[in-house]
Structures are given as structure tokens and as C-alpha cells.
Amino acid sequence: MSSFSRTTRLLMAGTACMLLASCGGADDIASPGAGTIGVVINQPAPTPTPTAAPTPAALTAAQFATATTVNNISVTADEQLALVNAGSNNVVNGFGTTLNGVYPISGASLATASNPQTVLGNSSFIQNTSYVGALSGPNDNSFSGWTCSSTAATFLNSAACSAVPSVGSGGSAASCPTGTTDDGILTAGSTNTGFRICRLPQVITTSLTLPKIAGVVYRFRGQTEVGVDVGSQGADSGVTLTIAPGVVLAADATDSANDLLLVNRGSRISAVGTADAPIIFTSQQNLFSNGVSDATQGQWGGVILLGRAPTAVCATGTGPNTAGGTSTTCQAQIEGVGNRFYGGTTQADNSGTLQYVQIRYTGIAISEGNELQGLTLGGTGSGTTIDHVQSHNSSDDGVEIFGGTTNLKYFVVTGADDDGFDVDNGWRGYMQFIIAAQKASGSTADSFATEIDSNNAEDLLPRTFGRYANFTFIQTNSAPSAIRLRGGADFAFVNGIVKTVTGATCLNIIAGETVNGQRTTVRAADQSLQDVGPPTFNSVYFQCQGR
Template sequence: MASHMRIGTILMASSACLALAGCGGADSVASPGAGSVTIVSPTPTPAATPTPSATPSAITAAQFAAVTTVNGISVTADEQLAIVNAGSNNNVNGVGSVLNGVYPTSATSLTTAIDPSTINSFFTSTNYVGALSGPTDTSFQGWTCNSTAAEFGGSGARCTAVPAIGTLASGAACPSGTTAATGGSGSATAATIGGFKICDLPQAITSSLTLPRIAGIAYRFTGQTEVGTDLGATGGSGVTLTIEPGVTVFANANESTNDLLLVNRGSKLNAIGTRDAPIIFTSQQNVSSATGESETSQGHWGGIILLGRAPTAVCATGSGGSNPTPCQLAIEGVTGRFYGGTNTADSSGQMSYVQIRYSGIAISDGNELQGLTLGATGSGTVLDHIQSHNSADDGIEIFGGTSNLKYIAITGADDDGFDIDNGYRGFIQFMIAAQRTSGATVDSFSTEIDSNNAEDLLPRTFATYANFTFVQTALAPAAIRQRGGSDMRFVNGVVKTVSNVACVNIIAGEQTSGGRTTVRPADTTLQDFGPPSFNSVYFACQGR
């Protein structure tokens, strides 16, 4: 994402916490000789006393928090640690051995949890911290794929495995609205990949289309494939692309354009799989051969973009304010496709039980395609049980909007796991970010929470993460970065980092009359929640 750049006192951080509460040896025998044999009883060797595992010393502020100065403004490590300590039930001196991969080694909660459903009814009531309740939790199994980044177990296949497309029956035809691919220019022979029949999607989907599961058929898209046309911030209803459980959709690697699927404002994507039959969006390499993708493969297509009409904070020239057009902005990664509007309940459809494999393309610095990009999608958009695997950029990036997400797995991302900015306001629960084991790129965070360079634009970014597990392997400053005047509430989390990586990095880029943005006291006139709020979070920082 583009680089964009707010402690009050501990008492003020405490007030944020209160606000949350309002909303848990050998035997020795002599050699025989003439005469009698004397047996000497040995003196027993005392059993060795086990050496207890070393208890790490208390973490220092400098180890716990990374300091970044922007515009001459800093939030010190002591101040950041004080913000966390102002919350309830946090453990800043945790150890990483409590996790086996992304799973806790015990069913006992690592620290006392709170009930997130008291914050908002969207949240499921829980009594544990982290995304998983213990070593036998199966909630992420089956609909995910397994990799070195995260092993979920269950019946899920390896992410490198060819999806279960099935065996083609004689005479099976491509469904209406798609076209059977041919073997080449002028050829009447149907094209196949990996033994599967290919049905091509139109590059412009201008009428509603359904992709049914047909054994032996995989669907292919080429270039910038769009669902509907942009109907604007206040236009009518567009078209719907419906994808049935168990379907595989893949990007065309036979041409050089960036392959991506974009859903314009007013139109919808209804990709609703099941636990045992997830929908898989992937690369041609993944479909063509069991050795077509490796554990380190990434960036083979551009991902999925959903554009909606909910509010966003950053406006294009001529929109927002006194302009007749509501605030809108062009989405990054493509040209001239806008998101934003005034409908907080807007719906861009539903994505459930979906895998997005080997996506992400950096067009230029700060202009990237992710695994899943949400541009001002509203609360009417249903997003749950989604895995983004081995994205060459962020796993999921959210620009504005009001969508809520549940059961989200980001595995092997090369940049940030969850990136939210431009006035996003929503809730996310049961979220895992597990970076690639070889380490993602430098400056890649498990989550990056941002706003913009004008840090008091409204709506102000404000999200709540509940029941999250972050496994940070990249040598970034920290696992959690929050900056840009954004607000944030963290509940029931587990954060683990490797050596030389802190747990948090809180940044303020502007000094206002109320204090440093991001960490100043709450100001309701500016939708300001106050300093970041941490409650029931277990931190295992610096490879401890």
C-alpha cells in the first residue's frame, strides 16, 4: 500500500480500556579368583535433578515496541508499552513455545479472555485468546489448504496440490455464458490443462452468470476480467457472478497481461463454497501439474477486487465535501475503477469457504494487487472462511468501507497479512496471519493499520480485531503497526515474533491541539476512540 503516515497519559489509555468494558552406575562385580567372591554394593548415584526451563527476564520497552519518527514526532517505546499495560489481562512477557505452528499447545487459554460479543453482536462469544481454542480445534480445517506457513490439518490438501476438479464425463459441455477453449488459432480441438477441460469466462461479464461445478471442468479468466460496469456511487443494481461449491477458477498464464477478477460498484460476486468443497481461485501452474507450484511460489496473477459504495475517507478531486459526487477514489492496481459512496449497508455479494492461491502483483511502489482487495464494501457484504495463500503482496487489503469479516487465514504473504486504511470501520474475528517460513520481505507486518497523511479525515479508520493469532517471521520493525491517526481495539489475541522483531509499532505523524494523532485522548467530534486499546492479548516478542 502507499506509504502514509497519533500517548496520551496512561490514564487516558485506561479510559479507552474502560470504554471497552462498557461496550476472559553400572553394577560393580569383583573378578572371581581363588576362595570366596566378594560382592561390593555400589553407592547409588542420585537421580539428576531436571534443570527447569529458563524463565525469560521481564521484557524491556525497547524490546517490546519499535519507535518510528514521522515529521519529527515519536511515540516512545515506554509510552507504547504503557498503552498496552493500561489494558486488562495482557501478558507482555510470554514465550513462543506455547504455540505449535498456529495452534496453542494447550486448551487452557494463554491469558484470561474477555467476551467480545459484549462489544458488538457480530462477534461470537469466546473464552480463549487467539484464533484457535486449543490443539484440537477444527474450525480452520477442511476449507483451508496446508503449507509450511501454516498446517491446519484435517482433510485439507496441500496448497501446492492440484485442486480436486474431478474426472470429465464424456460429452460434458461448458455452461451457458462460457466458451470452450480451443487448442490454438483455428483449431477445433478443445484445449485441456492437466487433463481438465477449460471453459473461458468472458472478459466483460455484462449479464448474470453462474459457474456450476462440473467434474473435469475448470474455469479460466484472462486479463482484467470485470463483473458489471461501474454504476457510480449512487447508481442502480448491476449483474451477479455466482460460483458454486467445489469450483476451480484459474488465471491464464499464456498471455502477458495482469489477470484479475474485478467486481464493479453495483454488481456482486456470490462465491459460496462449503467446508468440504471450497471454491478455489488459483494460477494456471497450480491447475496444470502437481509440481506446478512450490511452497515459495507467489505472484502468478492479480487477485480479486470487490468495489462497493460504502464511505471512504480519501476522495478523488471533484468528489466528496461540497461536490455533487460522494467521496470516491480509484482503486490501486488498475486504472479508472472507483470505490466509495454513502451506503454503509452496501452489498458486493458473498465470499464464503474460498481459497485464493498464488496471487499478488506489484505494479509499482504503493500500487499493488493483493490476494483480496476490498474497496469501500459495505456491511451487507458477507465475508467469511477465506484463505489468501502466498500472495506476493498483502493477503487482504481493505480501503474504507464497513464490511465485517470472520474466519480469515492469511498464509505465506510476502507483504502485510491484514492491511486496513482509508477510513475502514468494521469488525474482524477469528483471524490468522502466518507469514512464510523463509521470511517475508522487510517491512512486512502481520497487520498494518493506517489512515492517510491527512490524519483527521473522516471517516477515521477504526477496527476491532478479536481472537487473532499473528505469527511474525519477517524482519519488520514489529508484528503490529498502527499509524496515520487511525484507531484500533485488540481483543483476545496472540502475537509471536522472531528475534530482533518487536511486537508493536505505534506511530503518530501529526501534532494537534489535542495531542499526537493515533495516541491522543478521545475526541468524539473527530470520531476519535483514543489511544489503541489492548485487552487479553498474549505477546511472545523477540523470539522469546
């Protein structure tokens, strides 16, 4: 068996040699060379380089600003854009996902911030900040708790505006405090809510305190007034309405009168809530589940404070006023009510305090141009304190200020049907940390985040003069612009955010008169006219046209 194997191997070897010889001999055997053996190597596909989202083309001036002609005078869109570009750190072509509602997506400022104390020349009221807008970032809790949330704007840790306020239980056993009238237990059909209703007097002639009592709601009916008017030069009345933290006040839904609360000249309100226990002025319908919705508004008039600080607009037979507001006769009738006046010579007049307060579902149009809004200030002075206040779902303006010298801080306007912040008649003051989040739909055609003017009386004195710092204006409706500035008013804007929808510009500056060949509102400074020059913009981030 072994010999056979060896023979077989020899024959196989010889055969192999003959085959090799036929190919040119063993010495001609070549090693594999290039291209002899086809080897395929699969290289990994390269990772594609990310393509950045294209930057939208720069807005044209006409897309950025709206030009309006009044008395054959206009400020062109190019001129308005040039005013913004003349400032520092402004962004005029903002775009993309930058905000979550009113909150910045990140903690990085959308524009380089300026020191508002330096820009505005005020370090006593204005705080220095390192960011633009009213909120520093997505976790800023400075508006938490004391606000309420809706589709117009949602705030961290805040209850829904449409929710029944926190009244508490035990109203059936509660007693109404001295000075109020027991209106019994509030019922809706056969449902007993258990709320004890304590009604305020029509005219509060002596100081009244409303304590927080579990289960108690304070109701006002018709035109409810604090004190009586002492006139432009009268002494304090000594009447103060004091409201404790957490108190809920509701307008009377059972009467046909326009329910409102008015504080007359010489009297005061002290409504001081806390972040955890805000004071809430609302409609009676809001005291029932599903009694109101995000669309509800105009269920009562609003809150009006009247003071003895100067006004530029004087009623017939009074005034005119001076730059220093020294006229002892100038006064004006407030909108929305009859024969109630504001104005005087007391720059530091004190009409009281509103702190940590919500004012819900207000606004009534008495006639064209004669409306009630969430909060109305008429001739209130710098001694009046207004901070941490929200005006929600007014059918007119969120707040309107007629003359006076009151400053505002931490003020929110949500869901207003008309303007957010409306100032005129010679108001001279400062605002910081303010938000206007307009209605998404259904608002009036000329509603603005802020409307600033002097009632087309360009050179009445004192001249309207305002300074906005750290503001966030979200224009969610189809109004022409977010900011309307007209009437010769002097204004400065610093550390702000302005965002509008497609079809809405960011700015609308109007001049209605020409004096010595120069247009009001945008003319050079003129000390004789108490005019400090054109409006200024510093560190304002503009995201216009739904970009």
C-alpha cells in the same frame, strides 16, 4: 575310634581355655561394641530435584515495541508498552514452546480470555470466546478442509496448497455452460490433463452461474469484470456472478495481461463453497503437478470487490467526506487498475458473498504503492459477507481494505510477501478468528501481520476504526514488528496471540501529526474528531523476539 575322638576333643577344648586365659580369662570376653565391626551401608542416591528452566528476563520496552519518528513526532517504546500494560489480562513476556505452528500446544488458554462482546460492545457479529488466539487448542478443526497447508501454516485435515485442486475427471466429454466459451482441453506439452477449459467473458453484463462440472476449470483472461460501474449513487445493476461449491477458477497463463476478477459497484459475486468443497481461485500453473511450490507467488492479480460504502480518501475534485460518510461526491480510484472507483453513502452496501474460498498465488506490483493483492475490498459495505476465506502466497498483501464497513470472520493469510491484513482509508469494521502466518524468508522489509493507517492523513473522516478479536499473528520474517498502527486510526485488540522472531518487536504505534498539542493515534478521545482515544489491548499474549 570313638575313644580317640573324645580325647582329641578334650585336648582341643583345653587348648582353647588356655588361650582365653592368656587374654584375661573367660569372664573378660566382651560383646562387639560400636566401631568394633566395620559395616558399610550403601544408601540410594537421592532423586535430584528437577530444576525449572530459567525464566528469561523481562523484555525491555525497546525489545517489545519499535518507536518510529514521522514529521518529528514519535510514540516512544515506553509509551507503547504502557498502553498495553494499561489493559487487562495481557502477557508481555511470553516465552517457550507455546505453539505448534498456529495451533496452541495445549487446550489451556495462553492468557486469561476476556469476553470480546463486552470489550468491543458488539454481540451481533462478535462471538464470545474463552480463549485467546484464533484456535482454541491443538484439535480445533474450525479451519480444517476449507484451507490449504504450506510451510507458512499447516491446518488439520487440509490438502497442500501446491497440490492440484480437485477438478475431477471427464473433462473431455464435458460441455461448457451457457455464457462461457469453450477453450478446449488443457494440455502441458504432450501431457493431456483432461481438464475442459471454459472461459469467462471479459465483461459479465448479465448474471452468470458457474456450476460444478467434473473435469471443468473456469478460466479468466485479463481484467475480467462483473457488471459495469453504476457510480457512487447508482442503483444495483442486477448482475451477479454465482459460483457453485468445489468450482476451480484459474487465471490464463498464456496471455501477458494482468489477470484479475473485479466486481464493480452495484454488482455482486456469490461464491459460496463448503468446508469440504471450497471454491478455489488460482493460477493455471497450479493445475499441473509440480507447477507451483511453497515459494510461488505473483502469478496473477487477485480478486477485487468494489462498493458504495463511504471512504475517507476522496479523489481530486470529489469530497471531502464527513464522519457519517454522507458525501455524495466522494469516491476514490482503486489500486492496481485504471479508472475503477469505489465509495458512496450506502453503509450497508452489498457486493456479494465469499464463503469457503481460497485465493492462491496472487499479487502484482503495477508501480510503487500501486499493487494488486490476494483480496482487495474498496468501499464494500456491511451487507457484504466475507468469512472462511484464505489468501495464500500473495506477492503483496493478503487482504487490503480501502474504506467501507465490511466485517471479516475466519480469514487466513498465509505466505504473504507484504502485510497480512492491511486496512486504511476510513475502514470501520470488525474481524474475528483471523490468522496471519508470514513467509519465513524473502518478504519485503516492511511487511507486518497487520498494517493499520489512514494514509498519513490523520484526521480525514470517516476515521479508520477497527476491532480485532481472536487473532493469531505469527511474524516469521525479519520485519520490524507484527502490528503497525498509525495514521490516527482507532483500534482495539482482544483475545489475541502475537509471536515474532528474534530481532522483531511485537508493536509499532506511530503518530504523524499533532493537533491542539496532542499526537494523533494516541491522543485522548475527541468526539469532534470522531476519535475514541488511544488503542486498547485486552487478553493479548505477546511472545516477542523469538523467545
